[in-house]
Amino acid sequence: MAPTKSIQFALAAAALFGASTPLAKALLGQVSPWLLAGLLYLGSGIGLIFIRVIRDRGWTKSGMALHEWPWFLGAILFGGLLGPLALMFGLSHTTGSVASLLLNLEAVLTAVLAWVYFREHADYRIVLGMVAIVAGGVLLSWEAGVGQTTSWVGPVAVAAACLCWAIDNNLTRRVSASDAIFIASIKGLVAGSVNTVLALAIGASMPEPATVATAMLVGLLGYGLSLILFVLALRGLGTSRTGAYFSTAPFIGAAISISLLGEQPSLFFWIAAVVMGIGVWLHLTESHVHDHTHEPLAHHHRHVHDEHHQHEHGADDGGEAHAHWHVHQPISHKHPHFPDIHHRHQH
Template structure:
């Protein structure tokens, strides 16, 4: 490996980790905002921040990412489906944050791996290797533990269940995004951001949600811009140098970074059950990313 290649690889790893860190701020900061922002409006602001922000930086990042295959009219059905599932998933995830600890919801984000893989097996007949299957099983067990409110008296946490349903929606969306995989990812982010933002706004009107103060609105837009928009930009730049698989492996640290941030920013304290689930999530994530 030449020095320039090594430098490029190290830079790409840095991009992936920055992407993971930026997204890790979403659960704890959204948990703070959810006390003053209704769930659908929060979803709308986060995604509008993504769409509007990415539009502003598109000329620079588009040039850097060397992508020229733009969206086409034939992509509209796939985009509509992706936007629809994202509206449902984002609203449910915000509601889960309102009802549960940010650390728990962060770890349950790993269930998206399970949902994506199982749906790919069912609908696209993708092969699941022994290592991947074991990782999926371990993550599923950890998710069940996180969904429980206790050991001696087993009952389900509504917030945790909503988070799992949200990640299942994202898993389905990941499989639908296959048909858009060769398109300009920044254009996909912009269209998805604006579509989910406007769609969630329509939902908020039906729910008759009340708008928060201007300062809170700006805070939510900025969070969406960085945690979703800029995070995706760094993810794309990382893929350019080290590919999708390795970028995903480094990005897999995001839920665990979110847990740490939740402890520091929100003062959340883990239970013994959470500790067991955390260890299992780490083992399961390592097994999956190795595959």
Template sequence: MEKSIETKKRAVGIVVLSALLYAFYPPVAKILLHHCPPIILVALLYLGTGIGMLIIFPIISWLSPKKHHEQSIQKSDGLTLVGVIVANIIAGILMNLGIEYSSAASASLLGNFEVVATTLLAAALFHEPVSRKLWLAVGVVFVASCLLSIRNFEKFTISWGAILVILATFCWGMENNFTKVLSKRDPLQVVIVKGLGVGVGSLLISVLSHENWPSLKTILIAGLLGFVSFGLSIFFYILAQRYIGAAKTSAYYAIAPFLSVILAIVFLGETITFQFIIALSLMIIGSYLVTVAN
């Protein structure tokens, strides 16, 4: 019994670590975008994810004995993987542009709109049932997102950075629905293929867009950020999920945007407005409603 409680505590610690690692993405990306074009940054982040996870794949297999029973990716998954890769390329570009044209704190909070996007797409395209609590959560997050999307209420000026982030979450919402088809496959194989696929695809687009390459230092930092915030974060998320289940893991992981806001305020010195505080409060309520709705 004590061992079981101890295991659960460790799992909670692991998922909080997963959330913290992802939380570094928006504020660090905000800094990198001063030295690196947005499309190349997408490529570097995902290549860092794919290559990094591929290198530590044997270690992960050793740490997770159950992994040997995972189903490998099949040829029949090809079309779904293409959809996942394309959705992530578009989402990554939109998100980086959104971070560039808005504050890292606002972009972090708007990441919660992914819940709205995923729910709407699942209900509209896949006819999935949605509970009243989840619809309420969607409504609260939607209102908070609207607050963050309006720069000036008197002149009704829209924050295009916020709009770009919201569009990115719709792409990730579509990807979430695609990923359900791959839920029975080895998740780490999916992460590696997705990372390499999105990385190479974004790289080709950046070449066609004639983006200028950043310095070697920026390339290495971007690759490391991708490995840590996307690769290791996903690995720890999956590891925690095995011990405390999907619902509890997603509930604890929901702190990621709020950790990111703290990092943006502390390290970037971003200012917080009264409008932002209201949106933050609504996002916290919305995130709580999502967890109790699951």
């Protein structure tokens, strides 16, 4: 997959998720935070399973290897259960525009975890971009803490959601070669069912059918389709770079909050937006090229026969995009690349 297409996937995922934040904020007056988190993911799970069954003309296997399931279950726990709950709680204690910009912290935490724990390469532009985004987040949180329109509880809860999703992003990277719709649909179905049942068990009331349908539609687009595109981007860009492109989402959410919800941002908000914007720009303009060697690798994913896929098919020429188990032979070369599923070498 060409990096350009992977970047487009990441930006499209950011646009969908960014739009979902202020829309979820608007629904909080009619739905409890916990139940809303459940309905968002339930809409994602049910809708994507329906789409997958139509695409495959029935239920098909995931193609996920046995050793990948622990990573996937961990991603569901942090990204599908804990993350949405923390975000909905945070949205109930802060404005949609502030929460939208604070979601930039997800990219920072994603990159830090990828760099420190998963040994993904990050150069000086990625690090400087992280510093700028964190500085913007600190500005927003400090403003809230000195008594503007929110308390510090909301920003802290949004930051906790970002940490959960950062863990989720790094765990999902380990299974990103599998069917993206399967990953997104199962995560949505499990997370949505658990959150919805627990919310109803502690006394939450189910809203009007129209509100339920709206929440589920927002979840299908902002969580489900967005996650599919995010997984596709992970394959071609790696975790920290995908997180960097995805960090454009909060600016989309903030713009919608200001224009549709009538929020009046303060001077601190605009300063934070500029600082965070600089951080995002540093991430987006990063380039990486050097001599590198591919070790032998065997895996299963959708591909075409490019410079990294030169295996034989026998009678099948493999000219079109296709998926099957294949083996990569060692190769050394130099070209611009990202830490995708074929470039996870040491530096």
